[in-house]
Amino acid sequence: MKKKGFSSRSVHGGKDIHLSNRPEAMPIYQTSVFTFDDLSHMESYFEPSSDSYLYSRDKNPNPSALEQVYADLEGGEAAVVTSSGMAGICAGILSCVQAGDHVLCSSEIYGVTGALLEKELNRLGVEYSFASFHDLSSVESAIQPNTKAFVTEVVANPLLTVMDIGALADLAHAHQCQLIVDSTFTSPYVIRPLEFGADIVVHSATKYLNGHNDVTAGVVISDQGKINRTREIIVRMGCNLGPFEAWLALRGIKTFALRMKQHCENGMKIAQFLAQHPKIEKVYYPGLPTHPTFAVAEKLLDGRYGGMVSFKVVDDKEKINRFIRTLESINLAPSLAGVASTLSHPMMTSHRAWSPEKQQTWGITMGLLRLSVGIEDAEDIIADLEQALEQL
Incomplete structure (x- = not known):
């Protein structure tokens, strides 16, 4: 068989790899299309059991x-x-x-x-x-x-x-x-x-x-x-x-269960810490008996209350900015649920499109902060919060 040209070999080379056993980790199928042997083979794709x-x-x-x-x-x-x-x-x-x-x-x-x-x-x-x-x-x-x-x-x-x-x-x-x-x-x-x-x-x-x-x-x-x-x-x-x-x-x-166990355990510890801190006006955590829907949480959540904790501090933008800047390992971020703890400001991010009247009605004020508790050592998260709360 005549050897193909340089450009053809560049395009078609590397396709003759055949594995005799399976990889432990799933490969990335980074392809936009899949090929077929002929029209009959392609037609089989559209069968319900394909x-x-x-x-x-x-x-x-x-x-x-x-x-x-x-x-x-x-x-x-x-x-x-x-x-x-x-x-x-x-x-x-x-x-x-x-x-x-x-x-x-x-x-x-x-x-x-x-x-x-x-x-x-x-x-x-x-x-x-x-x-x-x-x-x-x-x-x-x-x-x-x-x-x-x-x-x-x-x-x-x-x-x-x-x-x-x-x-x-x-x-x-x-x-x-x-x-x-x-x-x-x-x-x-x-x-x-x-x-x-x-x-x-x-x-x-x-x-x-x-x-x-x-x-x-x-x-x-x-x-x-x-x-x-x-x-x-x-x-x-x-x-x-x-x-x-x-x-x-x-x-x-693959690490989901391990992560969630730590998120939940840390979430409870951080909620309990915030609930007794003198500079925290209110804590929202479904695992605390003080939460308005604690009874529903007990019925549905089987003792696992998650890693999200919201809390209310003074409605003072300057003090809140100082609190955020003082945090050492907890970053201000518009998302949640990563392995690292992050802080969010609902009024300025997730609910900024709401009217001021609607925000006020639902308690979304300048002083409301939402903490996504990560999987760090709980003592370190608490220590960071404690030293930053001194700025309020």
């Missing part, structure tokens, strides 16, 4: 492996991963509603989820309204004839109000509605909402599921039929997760 791949926007081995893990951890039949948590919540909602339908959303919700309904889905004909989801009578009175979906978090951002997922699922189903639950703040280590009757669970996998602040990803978990529909939306909208990000997230999930 396990082959065509184009990485549709599916790729790395996201497929990640979906299997996430579905298993949540106790769902299937999962689909997305390019971000917001892509997941958007696709999850769109899988349940169309123009003319109504979405009932928790008033205590991540600000961008609220903005998605107000600014984007509403202009496409999807109606929405808000209700206090920790008050079932408020939820029931807000249901409309065209309500098709409830949207809530398990533990609300940022005041950590715990919603009674089982009761909400019963109410939703009694009115032929779907319950969509964002479980980012809790993770399947703490609660699996599908077990309480939720129809769809969404995570920003950027957070606890990955845990290392190096991936932006989301996931939707449900039964196979709902995931099939959600995947169609994701593929058509082009908000799929790439193979490298999926590979990183798959690596991150």
Whole structure:
């Protein structure tokens, strides 16, 4: 056989590697397309039982492996991963509603989820309204004839109000509605909402599921039929997760249980420390008996209350800035759930789009801070907080 030219060898070389055994770590399938032997082989891809791949926007081995893990951890039949948590919540909602339908959303919700309904889905004909989801009578009175979906978090951002997922699922189903639950703040280590009757669970996998602040990803978990529909939306909208990000997230999930155990243990210790500090006006942590929804947390969370702690200090921007600058190892950051402890300011980040009146109504003031407790030694986190609190 005639030796191919230099350019041809550059393009086609390196394809003859065959393994006689399997690698322990999953390789990265960093390819946009997959090849076929002929048209018959390609046609087999479209058979329902096919396990082959065509184009990485549709599916790729790395996201497929990640979906299997996430579905298993949540106790769902299937999962689909997305390019971000917001892509997941958007696709999850769109899988349940169309123009003319109504979405009932928790008033205590991540600000961008609220903005998605107000600014984007509403202009496409999807109606929405808000209700206090920790008050079932408020939820029931807000249901409309065209309500098709409830949207809530398990533990609300940022005041950590715990919603009674089982009761909400019963109410939703009694009115032929779907319950969509964002479980980012809790993770399947703490609660699996599908077990309480939720129809769809969404995570920003950027957070606890990955845990290392190096991936932006989301996931939707449900039964196979709902995931099939959600995947169609994701593929058509082009908000799929790439193979490298999926590979990183798959690596991150391997330490998930170990990380979450430490997050939860540290979260309780830090909450207890803050609760007795004279410069802290109020602590929001579902594991403290002083939290308004402690009884619900006890019922749902099985003694694991997570690593998110919010607390209220003096409403003085200058003093808060001094407190933040004095922190030595806790950085100000707009996200959460990494291995390192970080601080967030809800009024200036996650809920800045809310009107001043709405912020005030829900207690989102200048002095409200949200601490994502990491997996460091708890004594070191406390020491850093203690020395910085002296600046208030």
